[in-house]
Amino acid sequence: MTSYPDRDAVEKRVHEREDERLRKIAILAEPFGLAKADDPGRVATRIDRLSRTRPDVRPVDPVAIAEGEEDALRDAGTVLERIIRTDDLLGVGYLEGGVRAAKAVGRISIRDDRGRLRGYGTGSLVSPELLLTNHHVLADAATAACSVVEFDYQDGADGLPLPVRLLALDPVRFFAADPGLDFALVAVRATAAELAPFGFNRLVEAEGKAIVGDFVTIVQHPNGERKQIALRENRIVDVLERFLHYETDTEPGSSGSPVFNDQWEIVALHHASVPAPEKGELGGVVNEGVRVSRLLAGLRARTFPPEQQALLAGVFGEPSPVVAAPVTEAIRIDPDYGNRAGYDPDFLAGHRVPLPELSPDLMPLAAVNRQATSEPKHVLPYHHFSAVLNKLRRLAFFTAVNIDGATSVRLRREKDKWSLDPRVPEEEQTGEPVYADNPLDRGHLVRRLDPAWGPSREAAKSANDDTFHFINCTPQHEDFNQNRTTWAGLEDYVLENADNRDLRVSVVTGPVFAADDDQYRGVQLPRQFFKVVAMVRQDGSLSATGYLLSQEQLLQGLEVAAAEFSYGAYRTFQVPVRRIAELTGLSFGPLGDADPLGQQESATTAKEVGGPADLVL
Incomplete structure (x- = not known):
């Protein structure tokens, strides 16, 4: 099984946020709780983002929400309650989107330099050729070079296993990792055309993808098993500067799983589950994921060689920069x-x-x-x-x-x-x-x-x-x-x-x-x-x-x-x-x-x- 990231740091964050987390959970149970449980600016940004795909949603005034104006809270709460449904009824489009999103998720087999299996993780294609997982799953390029990803390791609609597509990783072509944000981004050893049948889940830099009270769905390979989905009642219960805390069922091997909102946008990269100090809240467990906006900001701040920058452009949905033709590497026989x-x-x-x-x-x-x-x-x-x-x-x-x-x-x-x-x-x-x-x-x-x-x-x-x-x-x-x-x-x-x-x-x-x-x-x-x-x-x-x-x-x-x-x-x-x-x-x-x-x-x-x-x- 994979090791956790800095477990002490995760447990410290969970412990320090206990009172705030409990306060937000209590607010969610109040009338218009969805409009009051998170920062007013975040609530307004969330509604604004929803309005881009829902013409019936009108923007709200964050100042009015912050001041507790009843009309503003009612309007915001009504919108959120209608879209972030609490009765578990969803349109069938939710399932269709889930099928597409889950297709890009694969099981990572972590291997050493002798080919021995050391554990499992989960990863998702986030561009035509790059796979995202945790740093503690693929800690360095050498580990990535020995490891593989398996797509379609799952049962089909008839209950029978699908043919698995196993692919090596290619850290020579691209590898970037950050232990603080616990992510690793690596190229898959295949062409974009070969990976096209699996699609990819675009990462979105913009804010407004999730607030406290939003439901999340995690597509994962728990304990290295066939692909599974953790569906509702999985709610975000706290938003930190770099992390989200949420409730859901995860196991070792789920590290690196994408955490989706109801619109099938990745809002976080799952990386840890720790006991909740209160031993009753959320079944005694708090899950933590790295916020995607912070992960992308970390990538934006780094400089890559031109060929790698061209690959990274696909993560941001940008056109690839023009890359000069590679220098010819002539055949050279070492005389020693x-x-x-x-x-x-x-x-x-x-x-x-x-x-x-x-x-x-x-x-x-x-x-x-x-x-x-x-x-x-x-x-x-x-x-x-x-x-x-x-x-x-x-x-x-x-x-x-x-x-x-x-x-x-x-x-x-x-x-x-x-x-x-x-x-x-x-x-x-x-x-x-x-x-x-x-x-x-x-x-x-x-x-x-x-x-x-x-x-x-x-x-x-x-x-x-x-x-x-x-x-x-x-x-x-x-x-x-x-x-x-x-x-x-x-x-x-x-x-x-x-x-x-x-x-x-x-x-x-x-x-x-x-x-x-x-x-x-x-x-x-x-x-x-x-x-x-x-x-x-x-x-x-x-x-x-x-x-x-x-x-x-x-x-x-x-x-x-x-x-x-x-x-x-x-x-x-x-x-x-x-x-x-x-x-x-x-x-x-x-x-x-x-x-x-x-x-x-x-x-x-x-x-x-x-x-x-x-x-x-």
Whole structure:
């Protein structure tokens, strides 16, 4: 569960306001109490704001209210009693507005840098791309980078759970927080178009959104449960300079929930519930939320870089300022290879997934890392991934990468600049001459964005650039490499939509070498490629699935002659991990036993994958 903010400060405010709070609650029970329980200026401002959408509402004189003039109190009280209904009868538009407002609210899973769940919070989209929650939910950018938000974690009208849309957060793009006002505003790792189906709840700077006696509604994920709504009798009972006090049912996990008035405007950001000293008032609990007008004033007072200011403009409903085109970040390979940790076999929580082992027949073909200081010396580590090179074929046996979806950074693809790896002889690598003046592409084995994650943009950029080593690519016909096959999205699907506990996967990718592969400029061109994807399910168990990109005829033994091979005929198949081991001569350790397809009766099962629904995970 999430920790509270400065609990002592909250309890002190609640205690100090006890007499004033009780006085206001008593006034609310009097005739025209709604007009008398709050500051006259605030009452007049509230009525003025209501008049903007209600032509039958007339402004009132705050001076007359302050002086207790009976006509003014009667007029103000009548308006407020009519709109801030006390009989719990509301127009159906209230429900329609609530559906729209609740759509933008999601559950935040707070995770540490190992992907372990540390608690839950609630957040709401408040612009096309920014999410608002509490500072004590996302205390810093590092925590935000490891955490995720889940939209539609709720039951539908038929009582069945809706499909959940899980998205990582992107504090590199935008993160702002204030411990005093207990808020955090962070970008979601998705485009505005991808987030559009959830809408957003605009924050309003203007005063007049709520007064003492107004009802509030809180949309929340209490204790990390499915989305719930705390409906009436929830009333504001005190208004402080920076906070509102109100009655409602909340639980841990509700931190960061939006507090709405009856017009579905956010009036506060819920952040704490503390016992009321009088032990009887409001069921013994007072809830506190940060006033939205004060939160926005805090953001107004800060300066942000131009690109972040453009995102923040969406919170205020302002047009985005013109931002200069970002400076091109050219591919740059760090010449110090001693700082690369490579693939981490302990990346998946609770499970060790070692690098594949070469069979005795393949070991003599492995290129040796001349800079290796430990065994095995045939492994070439990069940032967040490793490779093993076949010096005879001059291509990788395989690559293995760790992918952390919670801290990934979406970097622009700049002009490609491929490099040889100085740790192995140049003649053992396939370099630029193979790709010149022909339809062959340099096909990434480790996709450039897969290892692009970490605590900073710089760390992600270094890993992104490392993928532009020739060892990490194979010559692939342009019809294959540029074809939008299911293959290209396998990591994304398993990472973000499968039963993945910590948004982490480890992926092994490589070519399937065959003796009769086409020869071209001294390099044999692979005709099949494999991928093995490992993750941890929500129940803590390991899942590993294998895939081949191939022609259907090639699955049973590569018996099709090279002359008959069509580069445009690639399709994706899910196959048992053990089948990939047979084809490649690699041993995948515990992954064969973790393969749901491998547990089926037929050891040669091959299931064509046309979309996510075809996967067996």
